[in-house]
Amino acid sequence: xxxxxxxxxxxxxxxxxxxxxxxxxxxxxxxxxxxxxxxxxxxxxxxxxxxxxxxxxxxxxxxxxxxxxxxxxxxxxxxxxxxxxxxxxxxxxxxxxxxxxxxxxxxxxxxxxxxxxxxxxxxxxxxxxxxxxxxxxxxxxxxxxxxxxxxxxxxxxxxxxxxxxxxxxxxxxxxxxxxxxxxxxxxxxxxxxxxxxxxxxxxxxxxxxxxxxxxxxxxxxxxxxxxxxxxxxxxxxxxxxxxxxxxxxxxxxxxxxxxxxxxxxxxxxxxxxxxxxxxxxxxxxxxxxxxxxxxxxxxxxxxxxxxxxxxxxxxxxxxxxxxxxxxxxxxxxxxxxxxxxxxxxxxxxxxxxxxxxxxxxxxxxxxxxxxxxxxxxxxxxxxxxxxxxxxxxxxxxxxxxxxxxxxxxxxxxxxxxxxxxxxxxxxxxxxxxxxxxxxxxxxxxxxxxxxxxxxxxxxxxxxxxxxxxxxxxxxxxxxxxxxxxxxxxxxxxxxxxxxxxxxxxxxxxxxxxxxxxxxxxxxxxxxxxxxxxxxxxxxxxxxxxxxxxxxxxxxxxxxxxxxxxxxxxxxxxxxxxxxxxxxxxxxxxxxxxxxxxxxxxxxxxxxxxxxxxxxxxxxxxxxxxxxxxxxxxxxxxxxxxxxxxxxxxxxxxxxxxxxxxxxxxxxxxxxxxxxxxxxxxxxxxxxxxxxxxxxxxxxxxxxxxxxxxxxxxxxxxxxxxxxxxxxxx
Amino acid sequence: xxxxxxxxxxxxxxxxxxxxxxxxxxxxxxxxxxxxxxxxxxxxxxxxxxxxxxxxxxxxxxxxxxxxxxxxxxxxxxxxxxxxxxxxxxxxxxxxxxxxxxxxxxxxxxxxxxxxxxxxxxxxxxxxxxxxxxxxxxxxxxxxxxxxxxxxxxxxxxxxxxxxxxxxxxxxxxxxxxxxxxxxxxxxxxxxxxxxxxxxxxxxx
Numbered sequence: 031x032x033x034x035x036x037x038x039x040x041x042x043x044x045x046x047x048x049x050x051x052x053x054x055x056x057x058x059x060x061x062x063x064x065x066x067x068x069x070x071x072x073x074x075x076x077x078x079x080x081x082x083x084x085x086x087x088x089x090x091x092x093x094x095x096x097x098x099x100x101x102x103x104x105x106x107x108x109x110x111x112x113x114x115x116x117x118x119x120x121x122x123x124x125x126x127x128x129x130x131x132x133x134x135x136x137x138x139x140x141x142x143x144x145x146x147x148x149x150x151x152x153x154x155x156x157x158x159x160x161x162x163x164x165x166x167x168x169x170x171x172x173x174x175x176x177x178x179x180x181x182x183x184x185x186x187x188x189x190x191x192x193x194x195x196x197x198x199x200x201x202x203x204x205x206x207x208x209x210x211x212x213x214x215x216x217x218x219x220x221x222x223x224x225x226x227x228x229x230x231x232x233x234x235x236x237x238x239x240x241x242x243x244x245x246x247x248x249x250x251x252x253x254x255x256x257x258x259x260x261x262x263x264x265x266x267x268x269x270x271x272x273x274x275x276x277x278x279x280x281x282x283x284x285x286x287x288x289x290x291x292x293x294x295x296x297x298x299x300x301x302x303x304x305x306x307x308x309x310x311x312x313x314x315x316x317x318x319x320x321x322x323x324x325x326x327x328x329x330x331x332x333x334x335x336x337x338x339x340x341x342x343x344x345x346x347x348x349x350x351x352x353x354x355x356x357x358x359x360x361x362x363x364x365x366x367x368x369x370x371x372x373x374x375x376x377x378x379x380x381x382x383x384x385x386x387x388x389x390x391x392x393x394x395x396x397x398x399x400x401x402x403x404x405x406x407x408x409x410x411x412x413x414x415x416x417x418x419x420x421x422x423x424x425x426x427x428x429x430x431x432x433x434x435x436x437x438x439x440x441x442x443x444x445x446x447x448x449x450x451x452x453x454x455x456x457x458x459x460x461x462x463x464x465x466x467x468x469x470x471x472x473x474x475x476x477x478x479x480x481x482x483x484x485x486x487x488x489x490x491x492x493x494x495x496x497x498x499x500x501x502x503x504x505x506x507x508x509x510x511x512x513x514x515x516x517x518x519x520x521x522x523x524x525x526x527x528x529x530x531x532x533x534x535x536x537x538x539x540x541x542x543x544x545x546x547x548x549x550x551x552x553x554x555x556x557x558x559x560x561x562x563x564x565x566x567x568x569x570x571x572x573x574x575x576x577x578x579x580x581x582x583x584x585x586x587x588x589x590x591x592x593x594x595x596x597x598x599x600x601x602x603x604x605x606x607x608x609x610x611x612x613x614x615x616x617x618x619x620x621x622x623x624x625x626x627x628x629x630x631x632x633x634x635x636x637x638x639x640x641x642x643x644x645x646x647x648x649x650x651x652x653x654x655x656x657x658x659x660x661x662x663x664x665x666x667x668x669x670x671x672x673x674x675x676x677x678x679x680x681x682x683x684x685x686x687x688x689x690x691x692x693x694x695x696x697x698x699x700x701x702x703x704x705x706x707x708x709x710x711x712x713x714x715x716x717x718x719x720x721x722x723x724x725x726x727x728x729x730x731x732x733x734x735x736x737x738x739x740x741x742x743x744x745x746x747x748x749x750x751x752x753x754x755x756x757x758x759x
Numbered sequence: 760x761x762x763x764x765x766x767x768x769x770x771x772x773x774x775x776x777x778x779x780x781x782x783x784x785x786x787x788x789x790x791x792x793x794x795x796x797x798x799x800x801x802x803x804x805x806x807x808x809x810x811x812x813x814x815x816x817x818x819x820x821x822x823x824x825x826x827x828x829x830x831x832x833x834x835x836x837x838x839x840x841x842x843x844x845x846x847x848x849x850x851x852x853x854x855x856x857x858x859x860x861x862x863x864x865x866x867x868x869x870x871x872x873x874x875x876x877x878x879x880x881x882x883x884x885x886x887x888x889x890x891x892x893x894x895x896x897x898x899x900x901x902x903x904x905x906x907x908x909x910x911x912x913x914x915x916x917x918x919x920x921x922x923x924x925x926x927x928x929x930x931x932x933x934x935x936x937x938x939x940x941x942x943x944x945x946x947x948x949x950x951x952x953x954x955x956x957x958x959x960x961x962x963x964x
Binding site for chain 1: 788791792795796798799801802803805806849850851853855856858859860863864866867868870871875876879880882883884885886887890898901902905906908909910911913917922932933935936937939940943
C-alpha cells in the first residue's frame with residue numbers, strides 16, 4: 031500500500047517519491063482533464079453521435095477564465111452549453127434590427143416576470159423544435175406526419191399559433207396514449223387534439239399586437255407564413271437556411287408527404303427535419319409505405335387481432351428484426367388473407383369506424399416470439415438418451431432426478447437443552463418430588479409408652495370381658511325394639527315349623543372359623559327352633575371349612591333338642607368348589623352338583639332328599655354368612671331358582687349393611703344380623719337361656735369399653751397436643 | 760388376533776350361558792348346565808393345583824441353602840398328617856372335623872381378638888398421629904356406632920326424638936351399602952360385556 035501511482039503515466043512509485051520515475055512529472059500536481067476531451071462517463075458514443083469532435087472547439091469550456099460569462103457557464107452542464115453554442119451557430123442572421131427595448135411596452139421589458147416561452151417570443155428566438163423533438167416523437171407519428179395524415183389546420187380562434195412550437199417540447203412520449211386515434215384517423219391530424227400546455231387565449235391580445243410583424247414567427251399569421259416557407263422549400267429544394275446541412279433531395283422520406291401536404295389544408299407548423307447526422311441509419315433504411323398500405327391501414331380493425339398491421343411505420347419499428355428472423359406465426363398472419371366473415375361483428379358494427387393499431391403497440395410483441403433462438407436453452411436442445419422417451423428432444427429431465435440417490439438426512443432426536451432450561455427442569459423435578467414424598471411419621475419419644483399402651487388396653491379388655499362372662503352381672507338390657515327383618519325371619523321360621531309336614535331346609539353355611547363365634551352363637555337358637563319343628567336340614571358350603579363347622583353347629587344345636595334325630599334329619603352335602611359357578615350349578619341341577627354326602631353316600635336317594643331334584647323343592651333356604659360377595663352370589667344365583675322358597679339370612683354384624691338393600695327389595699325374606707339380631711330373635715322367641723343372652727353382658731360391656739377407651743384416648747392426646755403447642759408458642 | 764381359539768371358546772361359552780339364563784329352552788339350558796359343571800370341575804382342579812403350588816413353595820423355602828424357613832417344615836408336616844388322616848378316616852369322621860373346630864377355629868378367633876385390640880389402640884392414637892376434621896369425624900362416627908351397636912340405646916328407643924335419630928343414623932350405612940352394590944353391579948356388567956365382546960381376555964395370558 032505504500033505506493034504512489036502517477037496521475038500522468040500510471041506507473042507505480044515509492045511513497046517518498048516526489049516525481050514520477052517514468053515521466054519525471056510531479057506526483058502531487060493537480061491533474062486536470064484536458065479541455066475539449068469528452069468526459070469518460072461512458073457517453074462517448076453519444077458525443078460521437080452528436081458530432082462532438084467537430085464542435086469541441088466551439089464548446090463553452092474553452093472560454094477564457096476569469097470572465098463573468100465563464101464563471102456563469104462553468105455551472106452550466108456541458109450538454110446545455112453545447113446546445114446553446116450550436117443554437118448560436120445555427121441561428122439565422124436577423125434580417126432586421128430588433129426593436130430597442132425602449133420601444134417595447136413596459137410589461138415586455140419585465141423579463142423576470144414573464145415565462146420563458148414569452149421571453150423567447152420577445153427575443154425573436156423561435157425555438158427549433160425539430161432538432162430536439164424528433165427524438166421524442168415516435169416514428170409512427172413522424173410517418174403519419176410525413177404521409178397524407180397531416181394535421182388539419184386548427185381554427186385561428188382556437189389556436190393562436192404562437193405557442194405551437196412548444197408543443198413537441200412538452201409532449202411526452204408517455205402521453206401518446208391520450209391521443210384520440212379515431213379523430214386521428216378521421217381527420218388525419220395527429221396533432222390537432224393535443225392540448226396546449228398553455229392556454230394562449232388567456233393571454234392579452236395586446237401582447238401580440240405589440241410585437242413587430244417582421245419578427246420571425248408572428249402570432250396572428252404563423253400558419254400561413256410557415257406553410258409558405260415550407261412550400262417554398264419544397265418547390266425550390268433549397269433549404270430556407272439554418273440547420274439543414276444535407277440537401278433536401280437526400281431526405282427522400284419527406285417527399286411523398288410533402289406532395290400530399292399540398293393537397294391538404296395547411297398545418298399549423300411543419301417541423302423541420304433533423305440533420306441526417308443526428309438521425310440513426312435505420313431511419314434512412316426504411317421503406318416508405320405505399321398508397322395501398324396506407325389505405326389498408328385505414329381499414330384496420332381491432333376486432334381482428336390476427337390481421338396484418340401495415341403502414342403506420344411498423345416496418346421501421348421492427349426493421350432490426352429482419353423477415354427471416356421473424357417467427358412463422360407472424361409471417362403466417364401477415365400472409366393470411368383477412369376473412370371478414372370469420373370475424374365477430376356486433377350489430378351496428380358498420381357504423382363503427384375502423385381503428386388503427388399504433389406502431390408502438392405492435393412493437394410490444396414478446397421478445398421470445400421475435401428471437402426464439404436466443405432464448406433456447408441447453409435443456410431444450412438436449413436429447414433424451416434413455417427411457418421410453420429416448421430420442422426425443424426437449425423432454426423434461428427425469429432420468430437424473432430418479433437415479434440420483436442421496437442419503438436422507440438424519441436428524442438427532444436428542445433435545446437441545448440449554449443450561450438455563452436444565453436448571454428450570456431440575457427445580458421443577460424437585461418440586462414434584464416434594465409433593466409426592468410421604469412424610470415420615472413423627473418419631474415417638476420412646477418405645478416404652480406405646481408398648482405399655484398396647485398392654486394396658488389389651489389387659490383391660492381381656493379382664494373386663496372375662497370378668498363379665500364369668501360373673502354374668504346382668505347389667506345389660508335386651509333390646510326392646512326389634513328390627514323388622516328379624517321379625518320377618520322369626521315369623522317365617524314359625525310358619526314353616528308349624529306346618530303339618532316338617533319342612534326341608536337348605537342350609538348354606540358360608541362363614542370362616544374366625545367369625546364362627548358370632549355366627550354359631552346367633553345360629554344356635556335358630557337351629558334349635560328348626561329342630562324343634564323336626565325340620566330336615568341339608569347343609570352345603572362353598573367354604574372348605576364349612577362342612578366341619580356345620581357338624582359342630584348341628585351338634586351344639588342338638589343339645590337343646592334331644593328328640594331331634596340328627597342322623598336322619600340332617601345331611602351334609604359337603605363343599606362346593608368354584609364359588610359363584612358352584613352356586614349356579616347348584617341352582618341349575620343340585621343333584622349333579624352335590625350328588626353325595628360327606629360320607630360318600632348318595633344324597634338325593636336318602637329319605638330326607640328323596641324326590642327332590644331342584645332347589646325350589648326345598649321349603650326354605652337358610653344362609654349363614656359373614657362374606658358380602660358370597661352372600662350376593664347366593665342371592666343372585668340360587669334365589670331365582672328357589673322359586674317361592676323364602677331366603678332367610680343369618681349374618682355377622684359387618685355384612686348386615688350390605689344385605690339391607692336385598693332385605694328392602696324382598697329378595698331376602700328375613701334376616702338376623704349380629705348379636706343385636708340374635709338378641710332380638712331370642713327376645714321374640716322368649717328364650718330365657720339362649721346363647722346370645724349369655725354373651726350379651728360381655729358383648730355390650732366390651733363395646734362400651736372400646737368406646738370409652740377411644741374417647742379417653744382422644745381427650746388425653748388432644749390435651750397433650752394442645753399443651754405442646756402452647757409450650758412452643 | 761391373540762389366542763383366537765381361547766377367545767372364541769370364552770365368547771361362545773359366555774353367550775350360551777347368557778342365552779340359557781334368559782331363554783329356558785331345553786337344549787340351551789342343558790348345554791348351559793354342562794358348561795357350568797365343567798367350570799366347577801375346573802375350579803376344583805384349580806384348588807388342587809393351588810395346593811400343590813403352595814407345597815412346592817414351602818418346600819423350596821425349607822430346602823433353601825440360605826435363610827431356611829423352618830415354619831415351612833411345620834406346614835408341610837401338618838399337611839401330610841391331615842391329608843393322611845382324611846384319606847384314612849374320611850372327611851365326615853368326627854375326629855377329622857375336630858381338626859377344624861379345635862385347631863383352626865381358636866386360632867382364627869384369637870387373631871380376631873388381637874385385631875380388635877389393635878383397632879382399639881389405633882383409634883385411641885388417631886389424634887396423636889393425624890389430627891383434622893376427617894379424623895374427628897371418623898372418631899365421632901365410630902363412637903356413635905359403638906354405642907348404638909352395643910344395644911344400650913335400644914331399651915330407650917321409645918323416646919320419639921331418639922327413635923327418629925336412631926332410624927336416621929341406621930339408614931346411613933344402608934345408603935352407603937346400596938351405593939356400593941350398585942357400583943359392583945355396574946362393574947360386573949361391564950366386565951361381562953368386555954369378556955363377551957373379546958375386549959378383555961384374561962384367559963389369553
